[in-house]
Amino acid sequence: MIVTTEKLTKRYGDRAVVDEVSLSVRRGEVYGFLGPNGAGKTTTIRMLLGLVRPTSGAARVLGEKPGTPRALLKVGSLIEGPGFYPYLSGRDNLRVHAARRGVDRTHVEAALEQVDLMGAAAEKFRRYSLGMKQRLGVAAALLGRPELLILDEPTNGLDPAGMADMRDLVRALAAQGQTVLLSSHLLGEVEEICDRVGVISNGKLVAESTVEQLRGETVLVIKADPIEKAHVLIEGSSLHGDVLHVRETDAGALVRTLVHADVDVQEVRPLRRTLEEVFFEMTGAA
Amino acid sequence: MGSVKAELLRLWKWPATWVLIGVWLVMTLTFGYVFNYLALNGGTNTRSMSQQQLISAMQPENVGAAVVRGLPMFGGAIILVLAALAIGSGYGWGTWKTTLTAGPRRVSAMAGTLGALGIVVVLLVALTFVVNVGASITVASLEGWDWSLPGLGVFEALGASLLIAAMWTGFGVFLGVVTKGPALAVGLGLMWAIVTENLLRGVGSLLGPVESLTRVLPGGSAGNLAGAVGGSGAPGVLTDLSGTTAALFLVGYVVFFVGAATLLKVRRDLV
Ligand SMILES: Nc1ncnc2c1ncn2[C@@H]1O[C@H](COP(=O)(O)OP(=O)(O)OP(=O)(O)O)[C@@H](O)[C@H]1O
Numbered sequence: 001m002i003v004t005t006e007k008l009t010k011r012y013g014d015r016a017v018v019d020e021v022s023l024s025v026r027r028g029e030v031y032g033f034l035g036p037n038g039a040g041k042t043t044t045i046r047m048l049l050g051l052v053r054p055t056s057g058a059a060r061v062l063g064e065k066p067g068t069p070r071a072l073l074k075v076g077s078l079i080e081g082p083g084f085y086p087y088l089s090g091r092d093n094l095r096v097h098a099a100r101r102g103v104d105r106t107h108v109e110a111a112l113e114q115v116d117l118m119g120a121a122a123e124k125f126r127r128y129s130l131g132m133k134q135r136l137g138v139a140a141a142l143l144g145r146p147e148l149l150i151l152d153e154p155t156n157g158l159d160p161a162g163m164a165d166m167r168d169l170v171r172a173l174a175a176q177g178q179t180v181l182l183s184s185h186l187l188g189e190v191e192e193i194c195d196r197v198g199v200i201s202n203g204k205l206v207a208e209s210t211v212e213q214l215r216g217e218t219v220l221v222i223k224a225d226p227i228e229k230a231h232v233l234i235e236g237s238s239l240h241g242d243v244l245h246v247r248e249t250d251a252g253a254l255v256r257t258l259v260h261a262d263v264d265v266q267e268v269r270p271l272r273r274t275l276e277e278v279f280f281e282m283t284g285a286a
Numbered sequence: 287m288g289s290v291k292a293e294l295l296r297l298w299k300w301p302a303t304w305v306l307i308g309v310w311l312v313m314t315l316t317f318g319y320v321f322n323y324l325a326l327n328g329g330t331n332t333r334s335m336s337q338q339q340l341i342s343a344m345q346p347e348n349v350g351a352a353v354v355r356g357l358p359m360f361g362g363a364i365i366l367v368l369a370a371l372a373i374g375s376g377y378g379w380g381t382w383k384t385t386l387t388a389g390p391r392r393v394s395a396m397a398g399t400l401g402a403l404g405i406v407v408v409l410l411v412a413l414t415f416v417v418n419v420g421a422s423i424t425v426a427s428l429e430g431w432d433w434s435l436p437g438l439g440v441f442e443a444l445g446a447s448l449l450i451a452a453m454w455t456g457f458g459v460f461l462g463v464v465t466k467g468p469a470l471a472v473g474l475g476l477m478w479a480i481v482t483e484n485l486l487r488g489v490g491s492l493l494g495p496v497e498s499l500t501r502v503l504p505g506g507s508a509g510n511l512a513g514a515v516g517g518s519g520a521p522g523v524l525t526d527l528s529g530t531t532a533a534l535f536l537v538g539y540v541v542f543f544v545g546a547a548t549l550l551k552v553r554r555d556l557v
């Protein structure tokens with residue numbers, strides 16, 4: 001295991017912003033940390049890097065306590081946007097970072113190359129476009145060949161082309177065996193590049209599995225009249241326009257229940273949901 | 287070590303470092319030599335200063351006093367601004383986040399920052415000496431005075447200057463960490479260095495206890511140390527305390543400011 005957390009919790013006042021999160025990231029995988037705005041992704045990541053102290057619970061990063069030099073030197077990170085000196089060039093910013101990490105400055109050029117910033121390396125960070133800034137953040141994270149790369153919403157603010165570039169970069173790194181923990185509120189992104197997903201909502205980890213498993217649960221779509229009565233009768237059903245969605249496999253029993261209660265059943269069919277629908281259902285954001 | 291190197295690299299290439307050092311040097315020259323020189327040559331009215339005092343203030347052998355008298359208030363204010371900006375702006379830029387996740391433990395990261403800042407401030411004081419020596423020799427040659435280089439006593443003034451500079455650096459660092467930003471840190475710091483202590487000194491002439499307090503406040507201690515090693519005739523220079531007492535208070539402030547800032551930096555969540 002590269003990362004494990006056990007009931008990791010952070011409270012601000014009496015609000016649990018991260019609430020007993022137990023997740024695990026395995027070696028060599030791209031782990032998607034998925035959740036809507038304010039779900040607690042960044043706070044969890046801050047705890048993994050020792051920037052924020054947990055209120056309770058524990059985390060291990062590469063077997064070490066988060067925030068210790070032994071852990072930090074093996075992790076490259078980009079948290080909530082890149083933090084660089086605006087008056088320094090991209091290259092100088094990386095040199096400063098390399099000195100802090102104890103990495104030889106010759107690695108700076110390779111990192112610039114990797115994120116395709118060689119052409120703009122001498123320009124001041126202040127003048128970089130959002131996409132360039134984000135790429136420089138990834139380059140800094142790559143310095144020193146970390147065992148784990150933590151990227152917090154790396155495509156935030158990028159245009160579609162920039163997003164595609166960033167995803168290609170992550171995929172290329174993954175292909176070389178790089179372990180990546182990537183947070184996102186974009187499902188398509190996670191679906192496209194992640195092996196496993198942890199879904200967080202309101203501070204709670206509501207699911208953790210492979211992308212296929214998440215999507216895999218079949219749902220029945222039921223069209224009936226009166227639909228409200230059916231909604232009340234079937235526990236755990238949710239109303240979507242004029243149809244019901246039920247996480248239930250025994251269709252026969254469902255139909256019998258409805259018919260016994262004088263509900264007209266017009267249609268029952270399975271629905272293979274998109275990850276997006278699963279996500280909205282879980283996070284209650286629909 | 288890497289932390290000092292990193293921090294030095296970024297302070298070195300920071301325009302603000304050189305702007306502040308440059309402004310300070312120009313101020314030193316203007317108030318220490320240009321105005322005095324003009325007053326001496328053709329100034330119809332030299333007011334409180336006699337000719338002899340003007341000449342003495344610009345003599346190369348008195349360069350130690352010339353440097354140290356500028357530091358308790360105006361030089362200190364510049365140094366405080368430099369330190370508060372260097373520490374405080376890292377919060378807005380997000381560079382503290384980058385620094386604290388780079389690898390070294392927080393104490394080392396903070397020590398690196400303080401070390402590099404210390405080097406820059408020592409450089410500032412050294413440049414001030416060099417510029418003062420150059421200006422005083424220039425004036426002495428132009429005027430055809432008999433002049434001599436300062437004696438060993440100059441090291442006392444140099445030591446006092448460094449201690450005063452260290453105190454203001456610590457003050458700036460402390461404010462930068464406490465307020466987590468450059469704006470409030472600079473504002474509060476300047477307010478304290480230039481306004482608050484002076485106001486308190488005004489009140490002190492009415493209330494005894496306040497008067498004793500103002501002597502040992504940061505600016506007061508700095509002013510008293512400057513006064514004790516021969517500085518005179520500049521705002522903020524005082525002669526109420528012995529040099530040793532003033533120096534001990536300054537050391538206390540440095541320890542407190544740096545210690546408190548480091549403790550906060552190590553303990554506090556960075557969000
Ligand atoms: N220092 C703090 N004090 C109080 N509340 C905080 C603090 N930091 C974060 N929060 C709250 O914690 C919640 C989770 O924030 P967090 O930044 O972890 O969310 P996120 O999942 O990263 O969201 P986003 O997708 O918008 O980046 C938010 O509601 C936020 O307001």
Ligand SMILES: [Mg+2]
Nearest residue numbers: 041042080153
């Ligand atoms: Mg976030």
